[in-house]
Amino acid sequence: MIKVGVVGGTGYTGVELLRLLAGHPQVELRVITSRSEAGLPVATMFPNLRGHVDLAFSMPDLSTLKTCELVFFATPNGTAMTMVPELLDAGVRVIDLAADFRIRDVDIWQHWYKMEHACPDLIDKAVYGLPEVNRKEIKKATLIANPGCYPTATQLGFLPLVEQGLVDCSSLIADVKSGVSGAGRSASVAGLLCETSESMKAYAVAGHRHQPEIVQGLNLVTDQSVILTFVPHLTPMLRGIQGTLYGTLNDMSVDLQELFESRYIDEPFVDVMPAGSLPETRSVKGANTCRIAIHRPLDGDTIVVLAVIDNLVKGAAGQAVQNMNIMFDLDERTGLNGIALLP
Numbered sequence: 001m002i003k004v005g006v007v008g009g010t011g012y013t014g015v016e017l018l019r020l021l022a023g024h025p026q027v028e029l030r031v032i033t034s035r036s037e038a039g040l041p042v043a044t045m046f047p048n049l050r051g052h053v054d055l056a057f058s059m060p061d062l063s064t065l066k067t068c069e070l071v072f073f074a075t076p077n078g079t080a081m082t083m084v085p086e087l088l089d090a091g092v093r094v095i096d097l098a099a100d101f102r103i104r105d106v107d108i109w110q111h112w113y114k115m116e117h118a119c120p121d122l123i124d125k126a127v128y129g130l131p132e133v134n135r136k137e138i139k140k141a142t143l144i145a146n147p148g149c150y151p152t153a154t155q156l157g158f159l160p161l162v163e164q165g166l167v168d169c170s171s172l173i174a175d176v177k178s179g180v181s182g183a184g185r186s187a188s189v190a191g192l193l194c195e196t197s198e199s200m201k202a203y204a205v206a207g208h209r210h211q212p213e214i215v216q217g218l219n220l221v222t223d224q225s226v227i228l229t230f231v232p233h234l235t236p237m238l239r240g241i242q243g244t245l246y247g248t249l250n251d252m253s254v255d256l257q258e259l260f261e262s263r264y265i266d267e268p269f270v271d272v273m274p275a276g277s278l279p280e281t282r283s284v285k286g287a288n289t290c291r292i293a294i295h296r297p298l299d300g301d302t303i304v305v306l307a308v309i310d311n312l313v314k315g316a317a318g319q320a321v322q323n324m325n326i327m328f329d330l331d332e333r334t335g336l337n338g339i340a341l342l343p
């Protein structure tokens with residue numbers, strides 16, 4: 001059994017992570033921390049975990065966390081980097097679900113996250129945890145930077161095209177829509193039901209901090225310089241991401257359906273749907289699956305890739321568990337075989 005600790009178990013990503021870990025046959029949950037809820041039984045805050053998690057929240061304590069083999073950080077940006085160095089020195093592996101180690105260029109990271117990085121020397125040690133690209137590196141890693149939800153859907157949608165040089169990388173467009181849980185569990189007027197229900201809006205159009213993360217990932221698989229227009233939207237649903245991705249084809253003779261099917265044929269959590277499909281966010285609710293469909297409107301040179309994920313699962317907690325499985329030489333699907341919820 002893998003002895004696991006979770007730092008920051010009270011957010012939406014945290015409770016999703018606890019749900020998956022509680023049902024994982026190879027995991028022993030040792031500690032779940034929360035500064036604000038220390039002493040409160042976890043199942044009191046999250047009744048869905050009654051009968052599955054019998055721990056109480058505790059204050060973050062490095063001496064306790066060092067008794068774990070693996071620690072997940074489901075914390076706000078800027079938290080993990082203050083604790084990770086000491087955990088790594090103690091031989092504990094770490095998966096950070098926030099953004100502290102995702103971006104390789106410290107100056108770019110500091111620009112977008114508006115704080116000074118506490119341990120920039122560890123950024124090069126961190127492995128970006130997108131299994132469909134970095135599986136070999138993840139297997140050997142001690143520190144994983146779990147990708148963001150928008151970057152996961154966008155990269156998986158563009159990857160086959162960018163890897164093969166089939167699109168003009170100087171003019172990629174990602175129009176991506178997220179459920180409200182993507183904004184986190186903290187109270188805010190913008191997240192109120194009356195503010196989000198029966199409405200949809202774009203935000204951060206001038207620039208979003210996930211844009212450099214996406215560009216960094218795509219630049220690793222191409223010799224072209226990637227220029228991406230990324231526009232996120234907030235939609236009136238609890239969870240889910242719908243990515244509508246646009247590119248201009250360099251070669252219209254390629255069988256795009258075959259390209260995507262071949263690229264992802266051995267990927268357990270990427271489902272390339274039949275030609276002409278229109279994937280729905282509800283088809284991945286609660287599942288660690290990315291469903292993709294490819295279209296060429298009017299048989300022209302524009303390709304439209306549709307990619308849907310659950311932002312809390314494949315976009316966060318499920319991907320983190322997938323990374324854990326790889327790190328500990330388990331079948332990637334262990335604890336992640338749940339079927340999506342309908343309706």
